[in-house]
Amino acid sequence: MSLLRIEHLSKSFGGVKAVNDVSFALAPGEMRAMIGPNGAGKTTLFNMVDGQLRPDAGNILLNGKSILGLPPRAIFRADVGRTFQIAATFASMTVLQNVQTALASCARQTTSLFRRADDLHRAEAMDLLRQVNMADQAERPCGVLAYGDVKRVELALALANKPKLLLMDEPTAGMAPAERIALITQTRDIAKHRNVGVLFTEHSMDVVFGFADRIMVLSRGRLIAEGDAEEIRNNPKVRQIYFGAGAEPVR
Amino acid sequence: MTAASLAVQFLNGLANASTLFLLACGLSLIFGVTRIVNFAHGSLYMLGAYVAWSLTQHLSGGVGFWASMFGAAVAVAALGALIESALLRRLYRSPELLQLLATFALTLIIRDAVLYIWGPEDLLGPRAPGLAGSINILGRAFPQYDVVLIVVGPLVLLALHVLLTRTRWGAMVRAATQDRDMAAAVGVNQAILFTSVFALGSGLAGLAGALQLPREPASASLDLFAIGDAFVVVVVGGMGSIPGAFVAALIIAEIKALCIALGSVDLPLLGTVAFPKFTLVAEFIVMAVVLIVRPWGLFGQPQSIQRALNPAEPPSHAAPRWFYWLAGALCFALAVAPLALGETSYALVLAIDIFIAILFAASLYSLVGPGGMHSFGHAAYFGLGAYAAALLLKSAGAPMPVALALSPLGGALGALLFGWFCVRLSGVYFAMLTLAFSQIVWSIAYQWDAVTGGSNGLIGVWPSQWLASHTAYYWLSLALCVAGLVFLRIIHLSPFGAALRAARDNPLRAEAIGIDRRSVQWRAFTIAGAVGGLAGGLFAFSKGSISPETLSVSRSIDGLVMVLFGGVESALGPIVGAAGFVALQDTIARHVDYWRAMLGFFMLALTLLFPGGLAGVWRRRS
Ligand SMILES: Nc1ncnc2c1ncn2[C@@H]1O[C@H](COP(=O)(O)OP(=O)(O)O)[C@@H](O)[C@H]1O
Ligand SMILES: [Mg+2]
Numbered sequence: 001m002s003l004l005r006i007e008h009l010s011k012s013f014g015g016v017k018a019v020n021d022v023s024f025a026l027a028p029g030e031m032r033a034m035i036g037p038n039g040a041g042k043t044t045l046f047n048m049v050d051g052q053l054r055p056d057a058g059n060i061l062l063n064g065k066s067i068l069g070l071p072p073r074a075i076f077r078a079d080v081g082r083t084f085q086i087a088a089t090f091a092s093m094t095v096l097q098n099v100q101t102a103l104a105s106c107a108r109q110t111t112s113l114f115r116r117a118d119d120l121h122r123a124e125a126m127d128l129l130r131q132v133n134m135a136d137q138a139e140r141p142c143g144v145l146a147y148g149d150v151k152r153v154e155l156a157l158a159l160a161n162k163p164k165l166l167l168m169d170e171p172t173a174g175m176a177p178a179e180r181i182a183l184i185t186q187t188r189d190i191a192k193h194r195n196v197g198v199l200f201t202e203h204s205m206d207v208v209f210g211f212a213d214r215i216m217v218l219s220r221g222r223l224i225a226e227g228d229a230e231e232i233r234n235n236p237k238v239r240q241i242y243f244g245a246g247a248e249p250v251r
Numbered sequence: 252m253t254a255a256s257l258a259v260q261f262l263n264g265l266a267n268a269s270t271l272f273l274l275a276c277g278l279s280l281i282f283g284v285t286r287i288v289n290f291a292h293g294s295l296y297m298l299g300a301y302v303a304w305s306l307t308q309h310l311s312g313g314v315g316f317w318a319s320m321f322g323a324a325v326a327v328a329a330l331g332a333l334i335e336s337a338l339l340r341r342l343y344r345s346p347e348l349l350q351l352l353a354t355f356a357l358t359l360i361i362r363d364a365v366l367y368i369w370g371p372e373d374l375l376g377p378r379a380p381g382l383a384g385s386i387n388i389l390g391r392a393f394p395q396y397d398v399v400l401i402v403v404g405p406l407v408l409l410a411l412h413v414l415l416t417r418t419r420w421g422a423m424v425r426a427a428t429q430d431r432d433m434a435a436a437v438g439v440n441q442a443i444l445f446t447s448v449f450a451l452g453s454g455l456a457g458l459a460g461a462l463q464l465p466r467e468p469a470s471a472s473l474d475l476f477a478i479g480d481a482f483v484v485v486v487v488g489g490m491g492s493i494p495g496a497f498v499a500a501l502i503i504a505e506i507k508a509l510c511i512a513l514g515s516v517d518l519p520l521l522g523t524v525a526f527p528k529f530t531l532v533a534e535f536i537v538m539a540v541v542l543i544v545r546p547w548g549l550f551g552q553p554q555s556i557q558r559a560l561n562p563a564e565p566p567s568h569a570a571p572r573w574f575y576w577l578a579g580a581l582c583f584a585l586a587v588a589p590l591a592l593g594e595t596s597y598a599l600v601l602a603i604d605i606f607i608a609i610l611f612a613a614s615l616y617s618l619v620g621p622g623g624m625h626s627f628g629h630a631a632y633f634g635l636g637a638y639a640a641a642l643l644l645k646s647a648g649a650p651m652p653v654a655l656a657l658s659p660l661g662g663a664l665g666a667l668l669f670g671w672f673c674v675r676l677s678g679v680y681f682a683m684l685t686l687a688f689s690q691i692v693w694s695i696a697y698q699w700d701a702v703t704g705g706s707n708g709l710i711g712v713w714p715s716q717w718l719a720s721h722t723a724y725y726w727l728s729l730a731l732c733v734a735g736l737v738f739l740r741i742i743h744l745s746p747f748g749a750a751l752r753a754a755r756d757n758p759l760r761a762e763a764i765g766i767d768r769r770s771v772q773w774r775a776f777t778i779a780g781a782v783g784g785l786a787g788g789l790f791a792f793s794k795g796s797i798s799p800e801t802l803s804v805s806r807s808i809d810g811l812v813m814v815l816f817g818g819v820e821s822a823l824g825p826i827v828g829a830a831g832f833v834a835l836q837d838t839i840a841r842h843v844d845y846w847r848a849m850l851g852f853f854m855l856a857l858t859l860l861f862p863g864g865l866a867g868v869w870r871r872r873s
Pocket of ligand 2: 042043044085169
């Protein structure tokens, strides 16, 4: 059974059909890239899967069960982790405290008034930080980190609930090329190791063609192609969007 | 209730709706364009009434009367333009909390200026010449003047509509209301636009106050009534929406009128119910219902979730060991101080005030700082705690220690009820709603003579014999203050505290890691209400009496000043801020008549000198 199944999903803003009748399925452990020009509807699709936006039509099934209408926090508890296009962490906490807070939330301890947050889940949090190469900066405030490091912390937060599905919206945007490859390699290793399905958007074609098991192409809200790297490279519609008619390849 | 009284009250409601609309639409207009919530709007309304009164003393006859009304509106509009260009213009990029405080500082200054110029007596205005009589509605008299008022509201709505849709100026206002960047892009001259909008909004408030003069005397407490009403109307109608303000004013005024028309009714089971008493509660219920169904008001736009704009504070950790030793030593020194000072020392009395202020400020800080919730009505929970303690003692006959122990419950229950609504909003909407709720609590305390003693309040709220001496009460206050601070600090460092800060730092991320933002904030609101309630209970027994003043807006603002004064970034901030504030107030207030205005000028000076907020300054120093 597929981990995530999207059925005829649509969402409009005013007159703009941001996502238009999109269907696909994602298998456990699969790394899938979703590409498309800016404004294609990628973020909107993520926002519907993680519960921030309500679709106009269609269905979203996680392990065969519809998660339509659930708020983001419930979808997180249904083992879905998410990173944002603009990395989102807690600036007034240290890197370690960020992850500890996420772990405390997973353990449903956020109503606990009298325990000391700094003492909870330390080892597990450090473990996660090691996985994303942030252990050496554990005690630094998140507000002063370089942007690439913030993205890494965010990945650790998204992994806190041992997700079965990871949604990553432009995980490497704003990073140097070497850093991009490092982060996506880490992500792939974690995903393969834990059998996590990953859906990510990405503008760097090196990353997309080098790391994704499968690739989907979105254009103006429509899913216009789906396949492995070879199929996508040779797909005429994709070639037209990305390489045709004087259009430059995106980044 | 007869058909005649119903008809008269209906018309009366229409007249009131006009005034309410004039008042609220200016506030809404100003917010739409400048994104500033002008707390001084009620003060401008009050000024309109006073200026109109003075003008009518010199100008007589029908022409003189209407010239006075118009003149008052123009004068207030001019003052609005001055306020905008001299003060607010400097604050458009400042943190929201600072903008709100600056406009509140204006209310303090205007209030004292009114007292200085016109004195404390209520001033009754003249009837409108030629409109002093009444017309006959189904055999009942209805004032002619009110008929004019009924017409004024829709006329102003129409005029504003034409102004906004048919003129170039109106197009600029609409562009700025929808999108400020876009407005800048199409070449709108912001300075002139903002000043003119502020002048127009202020002038409408002034006109509302002036037109009310023949119906209601000018008094120095009009400002707070007016701002409370205006906030409710704007929140119900939707921030920035003029038609929304009109519809909301109509609904609220008519529901109040209906309450009055119903009078006292014998109901099965309930006995005699005096509906006129419910006018204020009705306002609250309307607002509550609207906020449940449409949190952004009837005609408003849904808010997008905002990220925290303020720079992040440093991470919170448990304090190092030496700090505990130091704090312990300080507490010990404070505990033995009365032995050295002696029972009759004034320092003990002052210290009790300081302990209470610290507890209150710390509870407010827990909302404003880690919670990121800018409450402008925290005095409500202080007051609810005070009234709960006093009522338990006087009406329920509870022993004093029990009454005091239950005072946090008073604050907590109020916060539980109001907080549920408040946490649905954020930013200035949250601030306005907290203020509106505190005004409602204040009005209930002020009007419900049978239970709260009305404006006189409750007297004879003295502590038990064994706590009655200054020394004993000092120890009690010290102990409860320290206990409260320790309690709040433990919570701050708990997983709950972390979740609260997470929700403040980044609401999206908090929800995405499973934190129920509203629920966490609601709990924090309730906890802050409970600790504020304890401070109120302590306060009641330290003074021996309480009055509606206990839960007035100025106490809420005092609390905010204490918190800002000490710096919002540090848990020690409210302690330093409250102690400094009370000591300063004690020394200055005894020598200066217009201490509130002084405080206002002081607040303005702080906001103008440090438009980025005090916290940053403190941090740079340390
Ligand atoms: N909240 C919103 N309100 C209105 N339009 C939106 C909103 N979010 C996205 N859109 C529009 O939907 C389309 C898809 O946007 P988005 O999902 O962000 O694209 P992508 O992430 O692929 O760049 C764009 O045309 C964008 O302008
Ligand atoms: Mg996007």
